[in-house]
Amino acid sequence: MTASKSELAYTVIKDKILSGAYSPGYRLVLSTLAGQLGVSVVPVREAIRRLEAESFITFERNVGATVAGIDPTEYLYTMQTLSIIEGAATALSAPLITQPDIDRAREVNARMRACLDDFDPVRFTALNLDFHSVLFESCPNPHILDLVHRGWNRLKALRQSTFTYVPGRARESVAEHEELLRLLESGAPAADVERAARAHRAATLDAYLAHNANDGVPSPY
Amino acid sequence: MTASKSELAYTVIKDKILSGAYSPGYRLVLSTLAGQLGVSVVPVREAIRRLEAESFITFERNVGATVAGIDPTEYLYTMQTLSIIEGAATALSAPLITQPDIDRAREVNARMRACLDDFDPVRFTALNLDFHSVLFESCPNPHILDLVHRGWNRLKALRQSTFTYVPGRARESVAEHEELLRLLESGAPAADVERAARAHRAATLDAYLAHNANDGVPSPY
DNA sequence: TCTACGGTGATCGTATACGATTTCATACTC
DNA sequence: GAGTATGAAATCGTATACGATCACCGTAGA
Numbered sequence: 290m291t292a293s294k295s296e297l298a299y300t301v302i303k304d305k306i307l308s309g310a311y312s313p314g315y316r317l318v319l320s321t322l323a324g325q326l327g328v329s330v331v332p333v334r335e336a337i338r339r340l341e342a343e344s345f346i347t348f349e350r351n352v353g354a355t356v357a358g359i360d361p362t363e364y365l366y367t368m369q370t371l372s373i374i375e376g377a378a379t380a381l382s383a384p385l386i387t388q389p390d391i392d393r394a395r396e397v398n399a400r401m402r403a404c405l406d407d408f409d410p411v412r413f414t415a416l417n418l419d420f421h422s423v424l425f426e427s428c429p430n431p432h433i434l435d436l437v438h439r440g441w442n443r444l445k446a447l448r449q450s451t452f453t454y455v456p457g458r459a460r461e462s463v464a465e466h467e468e469l470l471r472l473l474e475s476g477a478p479a480a481d482v483e484r485a486a487r488a489h490r491a492a493t494l495d496a497y498l499a500h501n502a503n504d505g506v507p508s509p510y
Numbered sequence: 511m512t513a514s515k516s517e518l519a520y521t522v523i524k525d526k527i528l529s530g531a532y533s534p535g536y537r538l539v540l541s542t543l544a545g546q547l548g549v550s551v552v553p554v555r556e557a558i559r560r561l562e563a564e565s566f567i568t569f570e571r572n573v574g575a576t577v578a579g580i581d582p583t584e585y586l587y588t589m590q591t592l593s594i595i596e597g598a599a600t601a602l603s604a605p606l607i608t609q610p611d612i613d614r615a616r617e618v619n620a621r622m623r624a625c626l627d628d629f630d631p632v633r634f635t636a637l638n639l640d641f642h643s644v645l646f647e648s649c650p651n652p653h654i655l656d657l658v659h660r661g662w663n664r665l666k667a668l669r670q671s672t673f674t675y676v677p678g679r680a681r682e683s684v685a686e687h688e689e690l691l692r693l694l695e696s697g698a699p700a701a702d703v704e705r706a707a708r709a710h711r712a713a714t715l716d717a718y719l720a721h722n723a724n725d726g727v728p729s730p731y
Numbered sequence: 732t733c734t735a736c737g738g739t740g741a742t743c744g745t746a747t748a749c750g751a752t753t754t755c756a757t758a759c760t761c
Numbered sequence: 762g763a764g765t766a767t768g769a770a771a772t773c774g775t776a777t778a779c780g781a782t783c784a785c786c787g788t789a790g791a
Contacts, residue, residue: 293571293744294745318771319772320773328745332744332745334556351774352773353772353773366653370653374594377594430590430591432591436591515774516775539742541742549775549776550776550777551777552776552777553774553776571744572781572782572784573743573783574742574743
């Protein structure tokens with residue numbers, strides 16, 4: 290059950306993009322990568338095309354691949370789409386979530402709250418994913434879950450942790466999490482849960498837009 | 511500007527799957543396809559991996575590719591996801607849709623109505639896509655549009671035209687279209703438009719489930 | 732009759748080689 | 762000096778070749 294070399298190339302390149310070793314705009318040359326990885330260009334090419342399909346890189350015929358840049362408009366599209374998908378995912382999960390699930394989520398949220406002073410954005414973002422992952426474990430529709438993960442991946446690729454840039458948003462976020470848990474505990478209607486979950490993601494986007502209003506970030510509306 | 515052979519292979523194979531020339535379960539062998547297309551196996555392999563990523567086929571290492579089967583559960587997941595995505599897409603488009611757009615959509619819907627007697631499912635389905643495409647032309651978020659098209663593609667691959675199987679659903683659908691147009695014309699709030707558009711797709715799914723209740727179609731709920 | 736085993740063919744996975752296309756620097760013309 | 766032709770270098774695109782892995786099937790033993 291050895292992993293294929295194509296899989297290896299995919300994993301390594303993706304990790305280097307996510308970790309920042311390959312910054313946006315970095316030029317990926319097939320033969321160079323092949324040499325570094327100790328494989329031929331064929332599996333590297335396959336990995337590149339796969340990463341392109343997942344929007345980690347852009348690829349132009351006969352020209353080559355470059356790590357996808359941080360595009361504020363792209364960030365905006367992704368956040369808007371995520372607000373819709375996460376809203377639906379939370380609503381679908383709601384009737385299946387048990388009290389132990391909620392307890393676990395609340396515990397994660399407590400760790401996030403503990404993080405608020407001497408703020409660590411990386412740790413906070415990781416805990417944030419944990420929090421929502423707990424809620425989504427019950428989601429009965431795997432397609433929707435897949436879309437959630439795609440969105441998260443895209444955000445990672447954009448490396449836009451809004452919490453990093455908008456002061457105070459992290460604290461708001463923790464409060465909204467608690468509110469969401471109360472809704473779920475009380476057996477609120479799915480429509481209410483969906484509205485709250487959607488608003489939670491949208492608020493992060495709005496905070497980002499308001500904070501960068503003078504920085505030439507375009508609005509898609 | 512000649513298309514790459516990989517692109518050619520992708521298009522040809524995908525078309526054959528969508529048209530039914532390659533039925534679900536059909537075994538796709540790289541070398542055979544390469545021979546038929548007059549290219550080598552490398553671009554065919556790339557096309558296959560791409561089709562796999564888009565769920566048209568399944569692929570197993572060292573074993574090969576087979577055309578994805580018709581799975582009622584998969585159909586259900588897809589329809590549920592589409593109802594959410596299409597609802598959001600319609601709501602986002604709503605404020606940007608002009609009266610000429612609505613007139614065009616209404617004209618398409620009239621052609622659908624004309625189709626109702628001596629019913630042609632293929633033509634009806636095509637017109638149905640046209641109808642919604644008109645509404646989505648204004649959608650400001652390309653990611654969401656992309657998800658809509660993915661869903662439509664998957665339905666084509668499943669070749670599950672619900673209209674074919676549920677008597678009377680086509681007529682209901684035409685009526686719901688008219689209702690949707692009235693909402694858009696009256697400048698109804700985005701939330702109302704979203705609810706209506708989502709319900710439109712969900713109603714098709716519900717009709718399918720009700721109609722096949724005794725045929726062992728599993729429920730995801 | 733059933734199961735374990737091993738051989739054989741089919742198919743995929745990857746390396747290598749070479750042709751096709753693009754890019755960029757340079758020289759040339761107006 | 763601006764714009765354009767030209768050539769070489771870099772890079773991708775694809776063909777071919779061969780090794781690796783798996784499924785299938787016949788056989789032997791219990």
